[in-house]
Amino acid sequence: MQLEFFPSRTLTLYLARLFITRVVGVLLMLVLILQMLDLLTESGKILAYQGNGQAQLWTYVTLRAPQLIARFLPYSVLLATILTLFTLNQNSEVISMKAAGLSAHQVLAPLFLTAIVVAVVSFTFNERVVTHATGRLKVWQDASYGPLPQDSGVRSNVYLRDGDNILMAATVTGTGNAMAMQGVSWYRRDAQGMVTEQLRSPHATFSNPGWRLESPVRFDVKSTETEQLDSLVIAKDVEPNQVTISSVDADSQSIFELTRSIADLQAAGRRTTELEGKWWHKISGPLSSVLMPLLGAMAAFGLARSGQVLIRAIIGMALGFTYFVIDNAALAMGNFGGYPPLVAAWAPFLLFAFIGETVLIRTEE
Template sequence: MLDRRTLRRLFVPSRTLARYMVRMHLGRFFGILIGLTAVLQMLDLLATSDEIMAAEGANWVSLLSYVSMRAPQLISQFVPFTALLATLLTLATLNQHSEVVVMKASGLSAHRILLPLGIASFIIAASHFLFNETVVVKANADLEYWQDNGYAVDLPPSAGPSGRVWIKEHKTVVLVEAVSQIRNRVVLDKVSLFERDDKGKLEAMVHADFAWYQDGRWTLHEVRRFDAGTHEMTIHPSQPWDLETRPERFQALTVKPDHVSFPKLWQSMQELKKDGLPTARLMASFLQKMAGPASSLLMPLLAAVAAFGVHRAGNLVIRVVFGMALGFSFFVADNFMLAMGEFGVAPPFLAAWAPFFLFLVVGYAVIFHTEEGRLPRKAKKLQEKPIAGE
């Protein structure tokens, strides 16, 4: 039976080599990420600074607040792209300095050469997922809330999810303009009820400024009821509302996948499933929360073409360009399938993971074609070549 040390050496033959490659890759990754984020943030700030400073009482603190909310979005968006550039730069440097030749001469296969970069990519992917769940979702919600209120200064904290909701309760159609949560109480703003008879004909319209759920029941406040038959208008300060829909359903209907964490999104989907409502759109975004960070794991495979082969006569530049083309193709396919999943055209799992597995196969095919498959062909040619003097 293989002991732990022998098993480790099967995958990581040299800790020194692994640390060297991981440190090289992560150093380039963070350097490119910081530089790219700084440039993009500056351009974005120049484009939006007029709107931010147009708010009454806005000053330099408003600009800093915008940067603190916008920068996490830029970082999360460009992590996979930065991982691709860092991997290409690392492998091209190793190839140019003939370090890959030394590794291959010591008996390392292409997979074992790429393994340290795979470890670094796993660290990046895990950090990316945690960063999205702890920082980016809150930044997305806060920034959208601030933008919806015209970048107002001294804006009170957001009360939770908001958005227009339509539901049907028996013969009544309910329209809610916004859903919020104040402490433990769910509040519905600008509630409209359209009461219909058995034939679907409108009987009355009820408008309330707000409604809240307390002690197991709903209450409408500032109620105005218009009877379509008698044309009479009645006004009440408040009245009970016999609505069977739970507050969790309203919150689930207004949830935005980019604004909530992984467990919260799963909980919202379960609430919708209890009411028999479709969750395919949310499921696509739910799976994308894992597939997005996992895309960094593909970058060593897609960029491996820059590591193997001679670099003279401009070959290395062509290989780097080919690796970038593979990476950009993956990003295009990933965004396309995500859009198909959000529109309900593609199944959620296929929309989130199909590009990943497709380019996983493409990456391995490129390695076998350019590196692993070349050795048997060369050996066969040497066997068929006649020896001089025979």
Template sequence: MRLFPSSTLARYLGQMFTIRVLAFLIGLVMVLQTLDLLSESDKILAVEGNGYGALLHYVSLRMPQLISQFLPFSVLLGTLVTLATLNQTSEVVVMRAAGISAHQVLMPLVAAAGLIGLAHFVFNETVVVQSTAQLQAWERVGYAPRSEEAPPETQEVWVADGATIIHAREAIQRDGRLILPNFELYERREGSHLSRVTTAARAEYAGGTWTLYDVREYSPTGAPPVRRDTQPWHTNVQTDRFLAVAVDPATVSYLRLHRAVAELSEGGHPTESLLASLYHKISGPFSSVLMPLLAAVSAFGVVRSGKLFVRIVIGMALGFGYFVADNFMLAMGQFGTVPPFLAAWAAPLLFLCIGESVLFRTEE
């Protein structure tokens, strides 16, 4: 009844599995990074001042995204190769003949996949969100040599009100007020010429009116700026638009996204799309734990029956079917078609039941 009947066997299986996962991950990321760099290098080098250093900077920002995106695929492929190898060399037969159940054979792989999933979550929270925010900021300025990159925990707000452009560092909902720190207002005439630039330490919406604090008003003629402590501001932009663009789940951590959902919910704004992304920040890395179970069909069965290749194909189909279902449900959750929790966890729970039912029916 023990999960790991042999510590030696557990170390042997876990090491074999981890090495293969890392090998597939390195191979996939290197190939995909090369293809991605080839498609973007023309845009980067077309900007004056960019050279090989800019290409390396792009690779350093893009590679964490590729690692996070294809780590579950690498776990699936690593599991299939590990189990198929054990089956082909009759090591699974030896383990089963020694009284080890199918679940006990898989448990070292599941434990190693759990550690990989935990590392995946930490990697997303500490590295991927920062690199994604910096890459998006760099892309917004057309890969300029010295771009103003957004802080990793914030999402800049850019909103158009007719010919007027509104910019703020972020949007914060607090105690029934909407606050836009580092507020900038670019008013334009016909022909896209600036007529006035207004900056403020913050813009605050409370009681149905906007107020600017610590205001500076600049004229394109070069006249000295006009300073005011406070100034009312009128705009046709609804507050929902500022909040909608203020949070990008791909560029903020789990805790920051959780706070944003709480702030929006407090103000009575819809949060279904953000909730689905919030739950998926956990269910996404959890997919690595499912891969050994979905690929287990390739581990069992007699090799001389000639059906090993068919079993590998079935395991691969189950794994890729999971990724398709997971992306489909997440999209439905972001559109508000299904509840957020169901959008994030329906595919993992469904394929957990499928994997267990296949394993019990064939081996247990």
């Protein structure tokens, strides 16, 4: 038996090429099908906004496709693993490699190497493309697919306390003193927490101190009267940095931006368990691609003429999909505080790495 972890250079390149072409093929198939189904669901809402047309449909596709790629890339690696190994087994290529003295780990080594490259590409793609697209898509959806804000730092559904009062904004753009709010609502509350007055404005800017409402409309709850006002300054104790830390969306921030947001929230005494779990999952999520060759390895071994190769492929697929179910469940438990963030993000990965390695050793090594 060879002592090197990888087989020969020729065999490594052959297996890696087979594997990566199937990963790309399966991913394109999944994304195209899911994108068409998703577009059928959302096209009515997009076109319902007056003036929207084909250009807006393409805009939605460009913002939604990165999310689908990021979500289903690990699934594609799993299906590509099973498809590649099943084909190699059916053509007796696995038997030839084992007859040449290669161990099961050496047969799988080129797939692991390719999966590591896929994981690195996935992490980079998530950080540079997916976070930006996710943030813009959420803001566009909150605006009912109206004009898309051009600011990449857009935040949506911001909720702030102004003493006993409440300040809400549909979207917030800009940073520091240049920060602006759109779709603003301000609620004055009495000592019992009952709303006594409401102010609504399409736009508000930071006036240092406070926020200046443009053309606000006042509604008095007691008299049920509505009044149109000139510009008005409210919430003088609310600073732009409070807006920033109150509207942290982990899916829309890169890992470095999320690190700073978590630090700001901790300094303000806010709970950050959910964000910490998502921070760790930004690493463990793309790295799950490395697990897929191990979980799908059952399709590679066992004699094709035994009639059990299909069953072994189904078992490998079931292991992979079970991992994704448990990973999502653990992350949800971490968000609710049931698990520490580190455990929620990494426990499923380590558990299924142990299971996959155990199955591989018990059956083949």
